[in-house]
Amino acid sequence: MDCWQQIKQQLRQRLNAHDFSAQNSAISQYQLEFTPDSASDDVLAWLKGQCCYPQFFWQARESATQCVALGQVNYFTELAAAQAFLTAYPMxxxxxxxxxxxxGEAHFYLPRLWxxxxxxxxxxxxxxxxDDQQSAVEAFLQGLSPPLPLKQVQTTLRLETQNYSENEWQALVGEALAQIEQGHFTKVVLAQKKTYRxxxxVNPYDLVAQARVQHADCYYFLWAQTPEQVFLGASPERLYQRDRQRLITEALAGTAVSSDDPQQTEQQQQWLLQDRKNIHENRLVVEDICAKLANFSQHLDIESLTSRKLSYVQHLVRKIAAKLYPDADDSTCLSAIHPSAAVGGLPDRAALNFIATRQNFRREWYAGTLGVxxxxxxxxxxxxxxxxLNQDKIMIFTGAGIVAGSVPLLEWQEIERKAAGILLLFPA
Ligand SMILES: C=C(O[C@@H]1C=C(C(=O)O)C=C[C@H]1O)C(=O)O
Ligand SMILES: [Mg+2]
Incomplete structure (x- = not known):
């Protein structure tokens, strides 16, 4: 019997021993630790083999732990309800x-399997x-499959539509600049959507595997509530990490080119660290995050400006640490910080209103926040x-922060460069 059969059998034994009629604890958890047969086994490959939804793959930046969530025990579409649920099971x-x-739509799951x-x-x-029916959990366990090997992605993409042509984009940037000039807001992040066939x-799990190789130092995620819509990516940006009352976050904004030419990358870095428009673009994100955190933090520490190199672009970054008041939970933090001025704007209400009325698509998960x-x-x-990924349609999303001093052509080049980075995942 292979290791996957054994695991299924062990889980089934736990299930059979579980007393569904005992109501003393509403949530029960059973844990198994094991080492798979093959050293090259990978939770992503295991997820590739599964046909149950929802599915979630997650590897946090700076973390060596890869996580998979499969199936659901509970589902919350209100952040407050998700938080209240956690609070109800403190032990x-x-x-x-x-x-x-x-x-701002909330989607949280307590997964069946983690x-x-x-x-x-x-x-x-x-x-x-x-509330579980034993037969439903048995069927879930029965449906678990062995891993499928991850493969190199190889495909040719054809651009079908883009939400903005270069001229349309530059016109929209011009409109945003006029609003900034008139004092309606100081920053707004505009976005493009390109649809390819x-x-x-294209297998989404293979794409995430490709992203892990191609884009170092990122968060890797795959989020599929149904098989039809698989959202995935490699993001360099942390919304926040919280350990009890200690929260760390960052202002990541302001962009220059990074490439495999070290001299060009170095020269771009020097330019970026001194460029007034990019420094202003980053500072507005610091202001936004700190003003929001100040409402529920005992103190804040803001580190100095540095740059972070990625494979295709580099960004200005300032790390921010907060000591939260004891009653500030994730519901407080998430609803306050998201969306930050790194993807929305400042002041957020005016900027988000501009995006809602002038941007020609809904972003949904793009520039949303995902995590644990x-x-x-x-x-x-x-x-x-x-x-x-939606069947054979592949949509890629990019955005750029527009502030006083933004040049429409350069903002176009910035989103094109970000798109080229994402397209690295699809080698022909
Ligand atoms: C919105 C995006 O990126 C954001 C915008 C940046 C910018 O305009 O300089 C930099 C990093 C992110 O905060 C994106 O990549 O889609
Ligand atoms: Mg920018």
Whole structure:
């Protein structure tokens, strides 16, 4: 019997031993630790083999742990309800996965199965609730499949539509600049959506595997509530990481080119660190995040300006740390910080209104936030540098912050450069 059969059998044994009639604890969890047969086994490959939804793959930046959530025990479409649920089970350290769309819709799950891979050790957690039917959980376990090997992506993409031509984009940037000039807001982040068709079916798990190789130092995520819509990406941006009352976040904004030419990259870095428009663009994000955090933090620390190099672009970044008041939970933090001025604007209400009325598409998960939350700790990324797969349609999203001093042509070049970085995931 292979290791996957054994795991299924062990989970089934736990299920059979579980007393569904005992109502003393509404949520029960069973954990197994194991080492898969093959050292090259990967939770992403395991997820590729599954046909149950919702699915979530997550690897936080600076973390060696890769996580997968499969299926659902509970589903919340209100952030406050998700938070209240965690608060109701203080002893169990339950973890919810999900996030908020750019427009603020909440989608959080308590997953049926949670897999964590750290080096060669995998930990599986099966969650059962008092409302579960034994037969439904049995069917879920029955449906678990062995991993499918990850493959190199190879496809040719054909651009079908883009929401803005170069001229239309520059006109929209001009409109935003006029509003900035008139004092309606100081920053607004505009976005483009490009829709491609591929000549062969593109596998989303293979794309994430490609992203892990191509884009170092990022958050890697895959989010599929149904098989028809798979959202994935490699984002360099942290919304925040919280360990009890300690929160760290960052202002990541302001962009220059980065390439495999070290001299050009170095010269671009020097330019970026001194460029007034980019420094202003970054400072507005610091102002936005700090003003929001100040409402529920005992103190804030703001580090000095540095740059962060990625494979195709580099950004200005300032790290921010906060000590939260004890009653500030993830519901407080998420609803206050998201969307920050790195993807929305400042002041946020006026900028978000401009986006809602002038931007010709709804962003949904693009520039939303995804992550994992529990009472003790949580981490969320800003879901940029992302792609939505819808059958054979591939949509890629990019945005750029418009501030006083923005040059429409340069903002076009910036989003084109960001798009080229995402397109690296689709080698012909
Ligand atoms: C909105 C995006 O990126 C944001 C905009 C940036 C900018 O305009 O300089 C830089 C990083 C992000 O805050 C995106 O990549 O889609
Ligand atoms: Mg910019």
């Amino acid at each position: 169990q350290q339950l973890q919810l996965v999900g996030g908020l769309t750019f427009e 897999l964590e891979q750290r080096a060669q050790t995998w930990r599986i957690t099966l969650t059962l609730s008092a 591929s000549d062969t079916a 939350m529990s009472l003790a700790n949580s981490e969320f990324c800003v879901a940029i540098r992302s792609t939505l």
